[in-house]
Amino acid sequence: MSTVTREKPAVRSAGERRDKKTKWHWGTHLFLAVMAVIWLIPLLWSIYTALRPKASTDAHGYFSIAGDFNFQNFIDAWTQAGLLKYLGNSALITIPTVLITLFLASMMAFAVSRVSWKFNVTLLILFTAGNLLPPQVLAAPLFEIFKHIELPYSLSPSGSLLNTSFAVIAVNTAFQIGFCTFVLSNYMKALSADLTEAALVDGAGIWRQYWSIIMPLCKPAIAALATLEVIFVYNDYFWPLLFIQSGDLLPITAGINNLQGQFLSNYNLIAAGAIITVLPTLIIYLFLQRQFVAGLTLGSSKG
Structure with a gap:
């Protein structure tokens, strides 16, 4: 009689499972980091725009870093609009x-x-x-x-x-x-x-x-x-x-x-x-x- 031997499936070692889990965590963290940056871009851009006088924006454009930076826009917004x-x-x-x-x-x-x-x-x-x-x-x-x-x-x-x-x-x-x-x-x-x-x-x-x-x-x-x-x-x-x-x-x-x-x-x-x-x-x-x-x-x- 001939006996048929079946190969047992290879069992993943603890190290392989750990590596796979680590890769999954890295992917999750990368995705969350990218989404956080995308979410913060409008807020950071608003803060950057608010800190620039209109004269600097008119002279150099919104997509520039040249010009002055101050808090005068916040003072003017608070007083002119009556925000209180x-x-x-x-x-x-x-x-x-x-x-x-x-x-x-x-x-x-x-x-x-x-x-x-x-x-x-x-x-x-x-x-x-x-x-x-x-x-x-x-x-x-x-x-x-x-x-x-x-x-x-x-x-x-x-x-x-x-x-x-x-x-x-x-x-x-x-x-x-x-x-x-x-x-x-x-x-x-x-x-x-x-x-x-x-x-x-x-x-x-x-x-x-x-x-x-x-x-x-x-x-x-x-x-x-x-x-x-x-x-x-x-x-x-x-x-x-x-x-x-x-x-x-x-x-x-x-x-x-x-x-x-x-x-x-x-x-x-x-x-x-x-x-x-x-x-x-x-x-x-x-x-x-x-x-x-x-x-x-x-x-x-x-x-």
Whole structure:
């Protein structure tokens, strides 16, 4: 009888696997480095343009390194455009919007994730589906609705909800609450059910379970969402431009248009104004960076 021998497949050594893994990491790091550079090019170019006087740009061109460099464009942008006033308007819109959105979204997330009742999934789907609707589709109906909602002239110069910060706050809250509810509900579902069950045995009601037990554990997720929401609302340009007609009430994203000339645009000055508008969100991100990263990495590891 003839015996058939089969060759065993070669087993990769630990060194070969390590080399392959190292090559994969190098490729990943190279890709991320290239993407980071591409992402930073517009920001660095704006800073470079803002530091150059317009005279140097006109004499040598935008793609040159000759000429003077100073901070005069930042000083002129701050004084000419009245950016301090517009920053205050942005704060009056952003801070209430973020606080109201996170408060309402956290309550809704608690209701659909920690309380057993018939409409849990239905409500979560409705809140999530609201994010799929393009905001521009509702621009005309919302404008008409706000025009017919009367307010005292002490609160609104138009006598209606138009031309007020309340309109922008209401719309931004409505459009952002679905995303925040979805994120917070997923995080709350990951918390142990024993926490609320033990509290229920001890006599804690729904509000006590929400405020004293669940909310303190959600601080990393809330901090991450707060950072994102501040960026989203602060950078919003469409809704303030639609609902606010008075230039004194515009946020900084729309107020920066004051740096545009009627016949000539000083792009160095506009670049300086754009850099100034970025600083508040950058400061907030740096202040909440640890909580933001912790909120993003929750659930990424086992155990």
